[in-house]
Amino acid sequence: MxxxxxxxxxxxxxxxxxxxxxxxxxxxxxxxxxxxxxxxxxxxxxxxxxxxxxxxFVPNRLASSMRGNGRMIGTVVPPLINSGIAEQVQGMSDQCHEGGYSMLLVQGEFTQEAEERSIRTLLGWRPVGMILQSFVQSEAARALLQSSAVPVVEISEIKGRKPIDMVVGVSNFETAYAMTMHLAAKGYKRIGFVSTPVHGNDRLQQRRTGYHAALNELGFTNHGDMEVEVPITAQGGAEALVTLTARHKDIDAIFFSSDTLAVGAVQECHRRGWVVPGRIAIAGYGDMDLAAQLYPPLTTVKVNRYEMGRRAVRQLLARLGGDTKVPTITSLGFEIVDRESA
Amino acid sequence: MxxxxxxxxxxxxxxxxxxxxxxxxxxxxxxxxxxxxxxxxxxxxxxxxxxxxxxxFVPNRLASSMRGNGRMIGTVVPPLINSGIAEQVQGMSDQCHEGGYSMLLVQGEFTQEAEERSIRTLLGWRPVGMILQSFVQSEAARALLQSSAVPVVEISEIKGRKPIDMVVGVSNFETAYAMTMHLAAKGYKRIGFVSTPVHGNDRLQQRRTGYHAALNELGFTNHGDMEVEVPITAQGGAEALVTLTARHKDIDAIFFSSDTLAVGAVQECHRRGWVVPGRIAIAGYGDMDLAAQLYPPLTTVKVNRYEMGRRAVRQLLARLGGDTKVPTITSLGFEIVDRESA
DNA sequence: CATTAAGATTATAATATTATAATTTGTCAA
DNA sequence: TTGACAAATTATAATATTATAATCTTAATG
The missing domain is CATH 1.10.260 (434 Repressor (Amino-terminal Domain))
Structure with a gap:
């Protein structure tokens, strides 16, 4: 020896x-x-x-997690800048913290590969729950999640596809439909629609569909060229305004799928000396902090993104706590905030 | 048997x-x-x-980490909403992803206890590196970090305290000094200063100090009541404008420590029919997306927050890769973007 | 004084991966 | 056909924690 x-x-x-x-x-x-x-x-x-x-001494959570006492929640979010997602993240973060959980954050894009890669990365850390923005697109990713048996909350469109597990969100269709109707009720007859690229984005697709549905119901002709897609920047909004008003001299209102775009458009109106809503009405989506303070104050769709984030985490924690009758689908309400811009 | x-x-x-x-x-x-x-x-x-x-099969990274092959970077950030931090987070996230690392995100407040708690939480996950916003305040937290031997990058003020390990940032003093001088050079003589609460926030303290230094050098009397602290919202900016102009009829320029505030103030000017910069000049800080599109375009301090985030992560990865001569302090440049609002 | 029970503590095993060392397999030359 | 050497593979041990089962302590009771 x-x-x-x-x-x-x-x-x-x-x-x-x-x-x-x-x-x-x-x-x-x-x-x-x-x-x-x-x-x-x-x-x-x-x-x-x-x-x-x-x-x-700080106890090693990796080891605890391995032993089955994980306290980590994984999440995939779209780019944070300008998108209002920051508020959701804040909501998630706050609620995680309150429940003693940590948040692993991965930024994803709206492409199938990227989504799958992000989900794979997160699963590698064996989170006890996942929160995803927008419905999972790729079949492979769905399968991966399903077989991992991790509780999943999708913060997403309510309508349409079958959820993987739980969903928190609003009906984007309803919100857009409601706003379009609201604009019509105020007397606008030629209503344009501007959004960021809808490809691969459930929510935007639903908003556009809601807009279309309202137009049809109203009997308004819907020229496809009264819609534009632009990047999610103030400049994008300004350019969309220019494009649409050039195409249609008689356009009298534009519904933007994001406040960021709407704010940009309002600035462009100022530059041109156009009165809002006299020359053209502007409506946004999101009710960002600036919306109420804007000159003129922005008519917009108010969705409580912070609350969405909180709810998503709360549902996960409830499920983890053994609560078997956690609601599968939670639809949060929305408001059409009628201010002066439309 | x-x-x-x-x-x-x-x-x-x-x-x-x-x-x-x-x-x-x-x-x-x-x-x-x-x-x-x-x-x-x-x-x-x-x-x-x-x-x-x-x-x-998705390999279990917890186990790898335990074995000493961690691929997780922890970070503590202030609230994401309105603060421009979102861009930094994006930068960090992108660079982490590029290097094959994951990002654990904890939101902290600017209080000693909260900071310590956040750091403790992160350390529990045994990250291979940490990125902190603003200098670590509490001695206990410093000790904790030091003894954990984790490489740390602080994204923070460059001047002042001794860094724990590495620092990336700008000299907030210089930026504020430069902007104040810039305003003076344009002929403004009574310059106010508005910021969000500076308590416990290194960066804001340095900005205020820079502003003071410039005023002194210019021989301008600095009434303490030409400064206000407000929450970081557009409304806060608007209120600050009202407060300061009510106190001093002859105030001719206001330097806001954040674009969010400045934008709010500009809206208030529109409401009052005040011409910017004719009646009063407005300057911001951050060069947010909207700044260039604003009517009138916002004069502001441009700091590349996205790049800061990237750099911070890159320094960490370099260190982790065994590069022993990673710079300890990296100061990124800044620009005074002279637009029409001042 | 032995017995019992409750309370406190300890021993064991399990979680998944991987660096290192050890072993097997294969190839070529002597 | 064996020895030498390299390549490929496998065995071992280590990482830190904790649920569970086992053991020990103490006090009270008959």
Whole structure:
């Protein structure tokens, strides 16, 4: 038998084991002090806590997770800039924090490959729940999620496809339909529609469909050329305004699928000396912070994105907590906020 | 000896072990196919890949991390809404993704306790690197970070305190000093300053100090009541404008510490029929997307937040890649973008 | 004083991966 | 046909935690 040099003590990494050794107790006891303090006698508990404090020990959640006590929620979101998604993320983050969970964030694009890659990355970390924006497009991704058996909340369009698991969202169809009707009720007859690229984006598709449905019902002719797609920037909004008004001199209102675009368009009107809504009415979507303060104040669709984020997490946590009758589909309400721009 | 029922096969969780069994190979071989494919013969590799594909296996990164191959970067950020932080997060996220890392995001507040709690949470996941916004305030948090030996990048003010490890940022002092000088050069003599609450926020403190320094140098008297703190909303900006102009009829320019505030103030001017910059000049900070499109276009300080995020991650990855001469302090440049609002 | 029970603590095993060391297989030359 | 060497593969051990089962302590009771 080969004798090991006895004095060789490697600088133990800080873990329950090390803390236990210092206190003179078993690792399990340390673990319990952290997760089930009541099962440990007050004196032992005090000594352990002291040692933890003293050593600056932070329990390793990777190991806990492996053992089946994960506290991580994964999420895939579209680009944060200008999109109002930031508020949703904030909602998710706040609720995660409140529940003692951490949030792993991956930015995805609206393409099948990117989506699949993002989901795969997240699954690698074995999150206990996932929150996805917009319906999962690729069949492979769906299969992956399904077989992983992780609870999933999609923050998305309510109508249409069958959800993977749970859904939180609004009916984008309804919102757009309602806004279009609202504009018609105010007397506008030639209503244009501007959005960011709808390809691969459920929500935008539904909004456009809602707009179409309203026009049909109203008996308004719908020239396909009264719609434009632009990037989600203020400049995009301004350009859309220019394009549409050039094409149709008599256009009297434009419904933008995002406040960011609408705000850009309003600035363009100022530049041209056009009165809003006198020369043309502008409506947005999202009710961003600036909307109410804008000059003139922006008529828009108000959706509580922060609340959506919170709800999504809350549903996940409820499910994780063993609540079996968590609602599968939660539709949040919306409001048409009638301000002066339309 | 107690005999176990032989036929009892539990439904093996999907791992390298299970894949290995299915292919008829050792787990290590599967592991290598994933991380060092060159060390496995092409035929074996093909069979393993096939099995992985077929089973929908996603390697468990928790286990890899435990073994010392972590690919997670933790970050603490202030609230995302309205703050321009979204762009930084996007930059970090993009660069993380590019390097094959995942991003764990925790939202923090500018208080010592909250900061410490956030850092503790992140450390629990044993990230291989951390990115923090603003200098770490609490001594306990500093100690925690130091003893964890994780590379840290602070995205923060360059001047002042000693960094924990690496810093990326701009000199907020310089930017504010430069803008104030710029306003003076354009002939404005009574320049107000509006910011969001500076308490606990290094960057804002430095901006205010820069503003003061410029005023002193110019020989302008600095009434303390030419400064206001408001929440970071468009409404906050509007209210600040009202407050300051009511206090000082002759104020001729206001420097806002955020574009969000400046935009709100411009709207208030429109409401009052005040010409910008005729009646009063407005300057912002950040050069948000809307700034250039605003009517009138906003004079502002341009800082490339997206790039800051990218750089922060790149520095971390360089360090992790063994590059020992990674710069400790990186100061990004800035621009005074002179548009029409001032 | 032995017995019982409750309470507190400890031992064991399991989670999935991978660096390292050990072993097997294959090839070529002597 | 064996020895040497390289390539490919496998065995072992280590990472940190915790549910479970097992053990130990203490006090009270008959």
């Amino acid at each position: 080969i004798e090991k040099p006895a004095g060789e003590k490697k600088p133990q990494r800080l873990g329950v084991r090390e803390i236990a050794k210092r206190v003179g107790v078993a690792p399990m006891t340390v673990s319990r002090v952290l997760s089930n303090p009541d099962m440990v006698s007050p004196e032992t508990r005090a000594r352990v806590l002291e040692a933890i404090e003293q050593a600056g | 107690i005999e176990k029922p032989a036929g009892e096969k539990k439904p093996q969780r999907l791992g390298v072990r299970e894949i290995a069994k299915r292919v008829g190979v050792a787990p290590m071989t599967v592991s290598r196919v994933l991380s060092n494919p060159d060390m496995v013969s092409p035929e074996t590799r093909a069979r393993v890949l096939e099995a992985i594909e077929q089973a929908g």
